[in-house]
Every structure is written in C-alpha cells, then in structure tokens.
Amino acid sequence: MTIIRAIVTDIEGTTSSIRFVKDVLFPYARKRLPAFIETHVDQPEVQHWLHEAAKEAGIVEASRQEIIELLLAWIDQDRKSTALKALQGMIWQEGYEAGDYRAHVYPEVAARLHAWRADGLHLYVYSSGSVQAQRLFFRYSEAGDLTPLFAGYFDTETGPKREAASYAKIAEAIGERPEHILFLSDVAEELDAARTAGLQTGWLLRAPATVPPQARHRAYADFDAIEV
Numbered sequence: 120m121t122i123i124r125a126i127v128t129d130i131e132g133t134t135s136s137i138r139f140v141k142d143v144l145f146p147y148a149r150k151r152l153p154a155f156i157e158t159h160v161d162q163p164e165v166q167h168w169l170h171e172a173a174k175e176a177g178i179v180e181a182s183r184q185e186i187i188e189l190l191l192a193w194i195d196q197d198r199k200s201t202a203l204k205a206l207q208g209m210i211w212q213e214g215y216e217a218g219d220y221r222a223h224v225y226p227e228v229a230a231r232l233h234a235w236r237a238d239g240l241h242l243y244v245y246s247s248g249s250v251q252a253q254r255l256f257f258r259y260s261e262a263g264d265l266t267p268l269f270a271g272y273f274d275t276e277t278g279p280k281r282e283a284a285s286y287a288k289i290a291e292a293i294g295e296r297p298e299h300i301l302f303l304s305d306v307a308e309e310l311d312a313a314r315t316a317g318l319q320t321g322w323l324l325r326a327p328a329t330v331p332p333q334a335r336h337r338a339y340a341d342f343d344a345i346e347v
C-alpha cells in the first residue's frame with residue numbers, strides 16, 4: 120500500500136449507522152420541514168435553496184406548498200439533492216442544540232480518528248449531507264465533539280459521490296496526490312469513483328459476512344481493522 124497522508128470518510132454507513140440517519144434525522148426533518156419553511160422563508164439562504172430545489176425539479180413557478188411537498192417526497196426517496204440537504208442541515212441544528220438527539224458513531228470510530236491524527240494523518244469528511252450538517256453531526260456526536268479532528272468537509276457542492284471528478288477536486292483541495300489519500304465508504308459505487316480518480320479505497324462492511332467473494336475493494340468490518 121502506498122503511504123497514506125490523508126483520510127476522507129463518508130458518514131452514513133461508515134462512521135455511523137444508517138439506522139440513526141433514517142430513523143432519527145430524516146423523520147425529524149420531515150416533521151419540521153413545513154413549519155421551518157413557513158417561519159424562515161424570509162431568510163435569503165432559505166429562499167436560495169427553495170429556488171434551487173424548484174430549479175432541480177424543473178418547476179418554473181412553484182407555490183410554497185408545492186415546494187414543501189416536493190421536498191417531503193425527496194426525503195422519502197432519500198434523494199441526495201444539495202438543496203434538500205442544505206435545508207435538512209438547518210432543521211437538524213435546532214434538534215442538536217435542543218438536545219433532542221446526538222449523532223451516532225460506531226464505538227471504535229472516535230479512538231481510531233484520534234490515533235490517526237496523532238500519527239499525523241489529515242482527516243476529512245465527504246458526505247451527501249451538507250457541510251453544515253456534517254459539522255453539527257461531529258460536534259454533537261455520542262462520543263463528544265469530534266470536529267477538532269477534521270481539517271475539512273466536502274458535500275455535493277463539490278460534486279456527486281459516484282463521479283470520479285468529485286474525488287479529483289477533493290484531492291486538489293486537500294493538496295495531496297490522489298494515491299496518498301484513502302477514501303472510506305460503505306457504498307461500492309462511491310469507492311469505484313474514488314479509485315478511478317486514483318485514490319486508495321476502503322470498504323466498510325459492518326456485517327463482514329456480507330463481503331462478496333470477489334470484492335472490488337479492500338473490505339473492513341470496522342475502523343480498527345484498517346491499517347495505514
């Protein structure tokens with residue numbers, strides 16, 4: 120393995136359980152989204168993302184109610200829309216600050232991130248959740264505030280997670296050659312894209328019995344199994 124200088128990690132299914140995102144975060148945003156939009160519609164940032172959502176859907180003149188229904192449908196579809204993710208992040212902030220929940224991280228993750236930092240590795244996040252949502256996630260994690268460990272965050276404003284160009288942009292932003300970066304994810308198509316851009320890859324399969332016999336990527340049961 121070529122020397123690793125930076126690690127870029129996905130969140131859902133990699134540092135944290137899919138169940139927390141689907142059973143806690145998404146329903147929280149779904150329940151509060153209509154009232155959030157009604158009460159924050161004058162904020163330029165909210166207006167911007169509502170406009171982006173309508174544009175993404177190809178709707179020229181949408182009523183507020185139509186956009187709300189569109190966004191609720193996208194939550195149900197788990198659509199990785201940059202506009203939806205930005206609005207979800209704003210709603211989740213209220214829940215984190217009110218102490219309604221803390222972000223799940225698998226038991227070994229915090230200690231392993233600390234160990235990698237102590238070894239001089241630079242750590243980054245790349246998730247479909249907005250950068251704001253990522254910062255909140257790790258600030259209010261069950262393992263405490265993990266944000267001091269991360270040097271940067273990337274979301275779909277950099278590009279879709281299944282496109283190689285996104286990883287090339289991340290490598291350039293980090294300032295490392297792609298082969299010195301390890302990308303960790305639970306989704307094989309994201310790892311394929313990262314590999315196409317020249318990054319090293321690690322596939323987090325938290326149920327190791329599910330590793331296919333001819334896995335395309337080096338597979339790990341947890342962060343402790345990863346050697347860098």
Ligand SMILES: CSCCC(=O)C(=O)COP(=O)(O)O
Nearest residue numbers: 130131246247248252253256
């Ligand atoms: C940043 S927390 C919310 C996660 C989220 O909204 C999501 O879509 C997860 O996508 P990921 O790329 O982390 O698998």
Ligand SMILES: [Mg+2]
Nearest residue numbers: 129131132305
């Ligand atoms: Mg994932």
